[in-house]
Amino acid sequence: MQMSDTFSIARPFDEAWQLLHDPSRLAPCVPGAQLTAVHGDCYEGIVSVRLGVLAARFEGSATFDFDDDRRRIIVQAAGAGNHGNAEAHITARLEPLTDDSTQVNVDTELQVGGRFAQLGRGVIAEVSTALTAQFAGNLAASIDVERHLGRDVFAPVGGKRIEMPEPEALDLLDTARRPIMKRVIPLVMLLALGRPTVRRLRRRRSARTVVR
Numbered sequence: 001m002q003m004s005d006t007f008s009i010a011r012p013f014d015e016a017w018q019l020l021h022d023p024s025r026l027a028p029c030v031p032g033a034q035l036t037a038v039h040g041d042c043y044e045g046i047v048s049v050r051l052g053v054l055a056a057r058f059e060g061s062a063t064f065d066f067d068d069d070r071r072r073i074i075v076q077a078a079g080a081g082n083h084g085n086a087e088a089h090i091t092a093r094l095e096p097l098t099d100d101s102t103q104v105n106v107d108t109e110l111q112v113g114g115r116f117a118q119l120g121r122g123v124i125a126e127v128s129t130a131l132t133a134q135f136a137g138n139l140a141a142s143i144d145v146e147r148h149l150g151r152d153v154f155a156p157v158g159g160k161r162i163e164m165p166e167p168e169a170l171d172l173l174d175t176a177r178r179p180i181m182k183r184v185i186p187l188v189m190l191l192a193l194g195r196p197t198v199r200r201l202r203r204r205r206s207a208r209t210v211v212r
Contacts, residue, residue, distance in 0.1 A: 001121050003108045003128050007136035008101055010143060016102035017071055017094055019143075023064055029138035031131055032170025041065070047079060049170045054115065056083040071095075084114015106132065131170075 009016040019025065023043055027035035030047075037044040047058045060079025067074070075090040089109040097103045112124065 001110050001112075001124065003110065003125050005106045005108075005129050005132040006103055007106070007132055007139075008097060008103050009136075010101055010140060012100055013071075013094065013096040013102050016104075017068075020073060020092070020094070020104070021066055023062075026139065029135050029142055031134045031138070047170070051115075051171075054083065056081050056115075058086065060086075081114075084112065084117065086113070087111045 009019065011019060024035060024038060027033060027043075027045065032048050034046045034048070035043060036046060042061055042063050044061045045059075047060075049056050049058070058079035058081035060077060062075055062077035065074040065076075066072075071094040073090075073092040075088070075092070077090065078087045079085065087110070091107045093105045093107075095103050095105065108128065110124070110128075
């Protein structure tokens with residue numbers, strides 16, 4: 001399935017590119033993700049997720065290809081766990097919004113296998129949008145911390161094991177609740193509004209039957 005999302009970074013175009021150029025700095029901002037090792041352009045990690053009582057842990061790796069001329073990042077990621085597997089081809093393109101902000105356009109081609117594939121295409125797309133928003137919020141918070149401290153709070157890494165604490169598992173049910181409700185509420189309202197109309201039509205038909 002193919003998905004597209006956008007988010008903005010409160011940094012000038014060139015600074016935003018430098019920020020995104022180091023995935024190890026961004027790992028703490030990814031919901032449910034833990035970076036465990038870096039080997040050149042290959043980043044290994046774990047993603048922990050929950051769906052109600054169903055808990056899953058995906059171990060995998062991602063490679064990053066940085067196109068400096070076009071300000072584009074191409075990511076190839078794959079992981080497998082106790083409840084399925086996932087593969088993603090991600091292209092992130094940067095474009096300036098203002099002198100102090102940059103927009104990131106993200107196109108993702110995703111393949112999901114196992115139990116989580118049962119969420120359905122629509123819900124997965126909505127969850128992806130919600131997770132992108134969470135990531136952008138976490139990134140903005142980390143940038144604010146860096147500004148207030150006046151230094152780079154991200155430790156440089158390269159070719160070694162990363163000592164990053166495992167975050168709390170990402171609750172997909174909680175993340176999906178809002179998009180699911182967005183789909184369900186209009187249907188419920190439509191059904192609720194339709195009931196009086198159906199009742200009136202039934203009464204009219206009954207009245208016509210009696211008159212005849």
